[in-house]
Each structure stands twice: as structure tokens, then as C-alpha cells.
Amino acid sequence: MTFDVDIDAFQGTDPVYTIAEEVFSAMIDGEVGHLRAWAGPEPTLTDEVHAWVDVRGPVQGRVLLSTEQPTARRITRALLAMEPEEPVGDADLADALGEVANVVGGNLKALVTDPGALTLPEVSHDRPETTPEDLIYALSLDWRGRPLVITLWNLP
């Protein structure tokens, strides 16, 4: 389920996409070009892993990153400059994916006036509890052919 985002406020560029692209090109891929919008119907994730940060203050919201385990491991290897076959421990994966959520969330927080503070990232195989009415925005991305979804939620 997706909402319309008022991208006119950002002169036609999607700030969530911009931020995601900056994070991936600067720190994960080392170059632009591996991240694009997901083409076709919304992807269904299997073997899920979710990472999120909450914004708590005058504005209460959640920035949620959802992807699949193998993709999360690839992201972790990229961030930590690990060998292609090096095993990725759970702690490393949680920390790495959490940090991606933290950087994306932190930059999104800066777009909102007087937002409040960011919580520490949480990472889980289980999607955090959310209700459909609270969804503000969704962006499905294709990173090297794999799905990665960023969603923004109101927190009650």
C-alpha cells in the first residue's frame, strides 16, 4: 500500500531516494549506479530482515528498512570491506544494517523541522508492529537486482 508523497515540495526529486542513493554510493558501493527504483509490482520479501530507527519528539515516526538476509549479508560485507566468502556473523549484520537505518533515518530527520531525537537502531527477522493507516511513505528499491524497501510510519 503506498501513499502519494508531496514531492513537489522537493522540486521533483524524491529526498528519500536521494538519501538512499547517497548512502549506498558513498559507503556501500563506492560509486553511483547500483541502486535504482524497483521496477514492476511491489516485491515480496522472503527470509526477511528489518532494521529501523524511531524519531521521538514533537514528531513521532519510524524509518524502516526491509530486505532479505542474503542481501543484508552483502551490504554488511560491503560496509565492512569483508572478503566475498567471509562469513557474516549475526552481530556484524545487525550492527551494519542498523547503521544503514541510522544514517538514512538521521538524514530524513533533518528534513523535518524540530523533529526530536533518533532512537538506537533495532534489527530483527520479524517486522515491527505497524498498522496500515500509519504508513506515510514507501519506496521499493533495487540494489544489484535485490529488493530493499524503505517505509516511513507515524508512531501513535
Added chain:
Amino acid sequence: MRALVIDDSRTMRRIIAGILRPLGFDTVEAADGREALDALEEGLDVELACIDWNMPNLDGLGFVTAVRRDGRWRDVTLMMITTESEQGQIVRALAAGAHEYVIKPFTPDAIRDKLQLLGLVGLQESA
């Protein structure tokens, strides 16, 4: 040269340390401002501190303020590396005594550029 890398994310500490080492730094890590301050108190000698903002126990702003208040650490270059990117936050950090400020996400080049500005790394010529 030695750098103190202060961030509550192990991933981020590893990334920053990985960028600093080829530039000629030995690195020491701390998970928050309190740990970092303790290390300095115990006599750790560093030329550079790379500091996250949001950390438990003592945050980056608190660390910067404490270091700048103490004459012993007058020569430590303080560079914040953080997601806090609102103009007001940057102003606060600089006012508290941070010498430089890098917004996450960053490239290795960006860190190098800042260290050149600070005179900690030499200028490279065109290839």
C-alpha cells in the same frame, strides 16, 4: 599519528578506522564519549578524534566540550562525523569547539579532504 575513533556503532568505527589507517594513522576505538575521555585521562596521546554525536553515557557534543575545556588536550583536532545535519546542530558543534564536521554518509575522499584542510594529511598532486 594516532586517531581516536568514537562511535557507538562498531560498523562505523571500523569504516572510519579503515579510512584513517592508509592515511597514516594508528587508530584507537571508543564506544562513547565517556570511554574516550577515560582513555585520554589515562594518558592516551592522539592528534585527532573522530566523534559521533549520538552516543550513550557522554555524547559527542559533551566530549568536545570536555576536551576543549582542558588545556592538556589543546592540540587534539576534533572532527565530528555524524548524521546530525541540521544547520543549527553544526553551528552548535563548531561553537563547542569542534574543528571540523563531516555529515554521514561520507566517502573516503571526504575524510581525506577534511584532514587536508586541517593540515593532518599532505596535499596530493594530480595524477
Added chain:
Amino acid sequence: MSITGESFSYVAELVRRRSGIVLESGKEYLVEGRLLPLARAAAADDVDAYLRALRTAPHPARLELVVDALTTNETSWFRDAQPFQALVEHVVPEVRRLADPGPVRVWSAACSSGQEPYSIAMALADVLPPGKLEILATDLSAEMLERARAARYSQLEVNRGLPAPMLVRHFARVGADWEVAPALRNQVTFRRHNLLELPPPGGPFDVVFLRNVLIYFDLATKQDVLRRVQRAMRPGGYLVLGAAETTLGIDDTWERVPVGRGAVYRHEARRAA
């Protein structure tokens, strides 16, 4: 002992693919020197060993480190730092001493996406009052000029060589980007211009930045461009080239003036008393 031909070819191809920059043979020493710190940090025996290991595990982040070590900062603010320091500490004070009391006119000739002219304006913000500085910024590319006029830069772009105090003083956040403040933008006029044509209006110029553009021309064209630039300058005006560039071997009518760790150039025939 330098690196093997195989190592050099690998690196040259990598750099060419990633940045378009061509490393000619003869640059082996430069490559080795630049990669030695990386090799040491990776505890490799030498650069050859480091590159062999890299080829078996060509990790994007590691490849980026290699490319970074070998390429210039293309779109950095205050590129190479020293020329801007020279501008503030030597060039502009000299210009003011010798020239009439009108505005100081600077030409940024190959301004690309605008970092250079805006850096000039920032560097001089405390040296010259607003009405006393006119900057003309030209480039051949209409798209670059559009970007430069918009004066809007991404967070990644403002991380590049821009001192944080300058960021907060001269930029304002707009969405996820940073925009140059109007006071600074008003000092720069952008115009499309081909260096092979007659000089643009707005002169005569007291200072011309012609950085890292002559390298793309052959000798005869370099000489042409320098002559045209010289004619657009005031007597006693200053020419600022790229960090590794010189007029030596191109045009010996320019005098090299050492400033700090670098140099600027003045034309002999037109030097004021």
C-alpha cells in the same frame, strides 16, 4: 624498484574505467608511491602483492581506495587549498594596491559546476566588501552552467573540501541539499564561453583562474588560450593555474611568482611598475 607492468596495467584500467583519467606509462613511480600506504595498511609485502590480492577479491570499497589514491578531487571546494590562500594573502592585496579603486574582477575560466567561483567568493568574503568583487564564471558546458547557477549541492558534494564554518556561514539547507546564500550568489555571473574564442565581456580581469583545463589541449592551443587570456587581463594581473601546471615550456612571457608552497603567474610585458 617499481611495480610490474601487469600491476600498472591493472591499475590504469581501473582508474580509466572509474574516472576517465588516463595514467600514461612513465607514471609507475607515482602509482607505486600512492599505493604504498595502502599496501602497508593491508600488510602486503609490496604494491605488486597488494594488487595481486586485490584482484582476487576486488572489493568495491578497496577498489575505491585505490582509485581515490590516484585521481584528483574533481569537484572539490577550495581545490588544492593553496591558490585560495594565495588569493587572500597575496594576490588581492597586491591588486588593490596597484589598481584603481573599482571592484576586483576575477574570471573563473572553466568553472564546471560552480565550486571554484563560489570558493573564490567565500575566500574573499572577509577581504572585500560585497560591491567590490565581481566574479565571472565561464564554462563550455550549458548543463554545468545550469547546475552552477542553481547553486544547489548535495550533502556528499558539500562534504568535499569545504570547511564546516564556511558551510554554515554561506549555505542554507534546502530539502536534502545545501544552497549557496544569495549574498554570495550575487557576486558571480555565469556565462557560456569557449576558451578558443575571444575573451568574454566583463574584463579587464585582475585575476584569472585557469585551472586544470590547459592539460586537455595541445601545445599550440595552450599558447593560443594563454595569449587570449592575457589580453583579457589588466597589467599586473595574476593568472592562477592548477597545482601541477606551469607556463614553463608553453609561454615564457609569464613570470612565475612563488606564493606559499605554490605559485601564481604575471605577464611580463604587461606588468605594472
